[in-house]
Amino acid sequence: MPKKRHKQFLIVLSFLLLSFYPKNIIAQEDVGDSQNLVTYLQILEQRFEIKFSFVDEDIDKINIVIPENQNLQEILLNLQEQTQIKIQKLNTRYYTLTKSTTVDICATVLDNFKENTVNGSTIEVLGSSVAGITDENGAFNFENIPRDAIIQIKHIGFKPLFIAAKELTGANPCKTLLLDEKFEQLEEVIVHQFLTTGLSKEPDASIQLQTNDFGILPGLIEPDVLQTIQALPGIKSIDETVSNINIRGGTNDQNLILWDGIRMYQSGHFFGLISAFNPYLTEKVTLIKNGTSAEYGGGVSGILDIKTNNQITDYLAGGAGFNLINGDIYGQVPIAHNAAFQFSGRRSLTDFFNTPTYDEFFKRAFQDTQIKGGTGQSDEINRTEDFYFYDFTGKLLYDINENHKIRVSFININNHLDYTEQNITSLRETNSRLNQTNLSIGGSLESNWSDVFSTKINTYYTHYDLDSENTTVNSPQILSQENEVIETALVLNTRFQLSDALHWLNGYNLRETGVFNFSEVSQPPYFNKIKNVLRSHSVFSEVEYRSPDEKLFARGGARVNYVENLDTFSEYIVEPRLNVNYELSQDFNIELQGEFKSQSTHQVVDLEQNFLGIEKRRWYIADPENALVPLPITKSKQGSIGLNYDHHSLYVGAEAFYKQVNGISARTQGFQSKDQFNEEIGSYDVKGIEFLINKKTADYSAWLSYTYNVNNYTFDDVVPSTFPNNLDVRHTLTFAGNYTYNDFRIGVGLNYRSGKPFTKPEENNPVNTNFFPSRITFQEPNSSRLPEFLRVDTSALYDFDLLPKIKATVGVSILNVTNRKNILNTYYRLNSNDEVETVESVSLGLTPNFSFRLKF
CATH class of the missing domain: 2.60.40.1120 (Carboxypeptidase-like, regulatory domain)
Structure with a gap:
């Protein structure tokens, strides 16, 4: 019994202690512990004998850290700072708590x-x-x-x-x-440095140029896009221009050139000697020779896709510089945290002062350099010119949010020439005026709707205009010509990620192209005006697969085009595409590409003898029913297979290809023989092999590239029907290298190619006087060849910090170090005495250049 009473006593004592807990235990709460706010207010009410009035749902889920303070006012101030709850004293006993908005x-x-x-x-x-x-x-x-x-x-x-x-x-x-750091799965790069830094070869065999990382190539002191790609096998310019680039035997108008998704109908300044695209706001350039994605339409030869910087930054960045031809400035200005504006501007210095570089470019662009008559005497010619060019671009970048982005791009390109030529020997004077402009604007909306589905809408308007006039002072003849292209387009792409390895692309493309051509001659009277509109609807779909072990890349799809000339014809065209890359072993890859493509715009060539030694090209729309310039839709099919070896610092690649292009007109090929004004429709086929060996380290890169191809025309109405293409250069070889030492870079290179075909007059009977006017009697077309072409180029760059946040680069280059006379073209014409004149177009002589650039 005593033990039982003892137990009851302990129970009663425990109950009493618990009943006094709030008053007696509060001082034992550990400062810094987490406590529910409502519970802590009850403790304060008992400690300080006060009352709090509040709405339970405003504070019942708020936790606080118990303050160190012992003073009531300090405690309440601390609670306000922690919770952002407003505490107001009504009197000495009552307080209210209000949730702030x-x-x-x-x-x-x-x-x-x-x-x-x-x-x-x-x-x-x-x-x-x-x-x-x-x-x-x-x-x-x-x-x-x-x-x-x-x-x-x-x-x-x-x-x-x-x-x-x-x-x-x-x-x-x-x-x-x-x-969290953002990791993006980038496409696997097979060759991280390809010839120089900033060039890389991708799994689909395309070549990418990152201008921000661009190193140096022989003869280049700026990352000129159209000059840079000519360092690659299978790509060259027969006449040394950037506006007449030949990819695997195709003419320049057979290349599709895109700038921020806008098709460009003008690509060069100084009549093709300088690229019209400022490289310093260019983010990425993709070159495709074969195995094109189905999203690209137009251009039966190569594709050059130029994209400007697409990232918004919250700081001002830009640069400026000059060389012996032009000066430029560029920059990106933040407008808001989610918006920025990019701009660039460039103008020639040619109408302010002459430089050695300009003098050489001038002689190359405006030359009937050696006009030899039948007596072998050369005519003395004086020339005066007023020439300048400029370009400027703008781009607005706006992120609606992280998943929806708007971009608007604008570009304007302009060339102007007033030119007078006086033949001192014959007292003949000719005045010429030439204006060439391109104005384009485009916009896009990129949307990521989920982790697996995204869309892109792109639209653009482009306007190209060529306006020329040629007047012979001492005769009544005036030649006026105009060529205008207006194109609008809408492109919708959708991308769906079926799995980590499988992606599905679908899209629709609407494009309308209007072309206007006008020609008028005062004596003898001639007038011609052609205006056509072509509309095309295209749907495309393709699937891309990358194996989990990254050994296989495969992309296959098709593009279906419905093309209609609103007045004369319509046609459906199906274009399948295939691209496969398989890793045979750790260092060996095999590539297989194939494609069908078509194009419905062409450039008719107005030859040198038609416009004072300057070659002009005018755009026309495909129209096989046109009586004056019948041009069909040109179609191509191409296949290639390649093998690449890439082990550490050594890359070796070889690729064999075959391409056939049907539906070409003699008017678009630039014949300078008896067939130059004919309207024959024919084809050409080119087969060849490209080889490249590249040894590269962190300090230097050396390479040897070689291309062999056989390129033949077939025109059924020409005798013989098969003969060498105007671009049939059988052998092309480049041996070059660059070296980097700290902030100094140097590049040296040798370029060789065999001579291009041309057509000579008959030796025994060169002039046929049975016609009026007389005509030259030519040998079989392209049965002769020019001498081989050989040029050595060098360049050097030095980088240094001008100020803590301003970097500077000084560059020097020399084209044609040996000053070798390379004949680019030879053609013949009759003078007033019915004598055959030989006209030779000669390459650039020794051409120095200097540049100074700032970047911040």
Whole structure:
């Protein structure tokens, strides 16, 4: 019994202790512990004999850190800072708690890898105009932010973070936020450095140029896009211009050139000697020789896809520079945290002063350099010119949010020439005027609707105009010509990721092209005006597969075109495409590409003898029913197979190809013989092999490339019906290298190619006087060849810091170091005495250039 009473006593004592817990245990609460706010207010009520009035749902889920303070007012102030709850004293006993609609927030942003500060992060209060960036410690703070607002935190290289403002209320210290690094799965690069830094070969055999990382190539002191690609096997310019690039035996108008998704009908300045595209805002250039994606339409030869910088930055960046031909400036200006504007401008210096570079370019562009009559005497010719060119571009970048982006691009290109030529021997004077302009604008909307589905809508308007007039002063003849191209297009692409390895592309393309051609001659009277409109609807679909072990890349699809000339014809064209790359072993890859393509615009060549030594090309639309210039739709089919070896610092590649192009007109090929004005329709086929060996290290790169091809025309109405193509250069060889030492880069290269075909007059009876006017009697077409072409080029660049945030580059280059006279073309014409004149177009002589550039 005593033990039982003892037990009852202990139970009663425990109950009494528990009943006094709030008053007696409060002092034993550990400062810094987490506590529910409602519970803590009850404790304060008992300790200080006060009462709090509040709405339960406003604070019942709020936890606080127990303050260190013992004074009531200090405790309440601390609670306000922690919770952003407004505490108001009504009298000595009663207090009210009110949930505020706004809060003060702060946080520190770190990366989630090594928890380094991420300064310069963009902080945006969504749905408002409030925004800012983190300081050098990665911290930020804002006052009076809506409690329910969402805060977006972004930084390049990290995934965006979204967090509610109420989770960042003024804690002390401020909350730490970790940004996840953003990893993008990039396409596998087979050759990381291809000839020089910034050039790479992709799994689909395309070549990519990253101008920001571009190293150096012989003869180049700037990353000129159209000059750079000529260093690659299978690509050359027979006449040394960038506006007449020949890819695997095709003419320049058979190349599709895109700038920010806009088709370009003009690509050069200085009549093709300088690229019209400023390289310093260019982000990526993709060159495709075969195995084209189904999304590309037009151009039966190669594709050059130029894309400008597409990233928004929160800092000002740009640069400027000059060389002995032109000066330029470019930059990107942030407008807001989600918007920026890019611009570039370039203008020639040619109408201010002459330089050695300009003199050589002038002689190359405007030359009947050696006009030899039947007596072997050369005519003395004086020339005066007023010539200049300029281009400028603009681009607006706007991110609606992380998943929807708008881009608007604009480009304007202009060439102007007033030219007078006086033949001192014959007292003949000719005045010429030539204006060439291109104005284009395009826009796109890129949307990521989910992790597996995205779309892109692209639209553009482009306007090209060539206006020329040629007047003979001492005769009544005036020749006026105009060529105008207006094109609008709409492209919709959808991409669906069926799995990690399988991607599906679908799309639709609507394009309308109008071409106007006007010609008038005063004596003898002649007038011609042609205006045509062509509309095409295209649908395309393709599937791309990359095996999980990355050994196999395969892409296959097709493009279906419906082409209609609104007045004369319509046609359906199906274009299958295939591209396969398989890794036979760790170092060996085999490539297989094939494609069908078509194009419905062509350039008719107005030869040198038609316009004072300057070759002009005028665009026409396919129209096989046209009585004056019948041009069918040109179609091509091409196949190639290649084998690549890439082991550490050594790359060896060989590729065999065959291409057949049908539906070409003699008017588009630039014949300079008896067939030059004929309307025959024919074809050409080219087969060959390309070889490249490239030894590369961190300091140097050396390479040898060789191309062999046989390129033949077939025109059924010409005798003989099969003969060498005007671009049939059998052998092309390049041996070059570059070396980098600290901030100094140098490149040296040798270019060789065998002579191109041309047609000579008959030796025994060169002039047929049975016609009026008399005509030259030619041998079989392209039965002779020019001498071989050989040129050595060199260039050097030196980089240095001009100021802490301004980098400078000085460059020097020399084209044709040996000053070798290379004959690019030879043609013949009759003078007033019915004597045959031989006209030779000669390559650039020794041409120095100098550049100075700033970048910040």
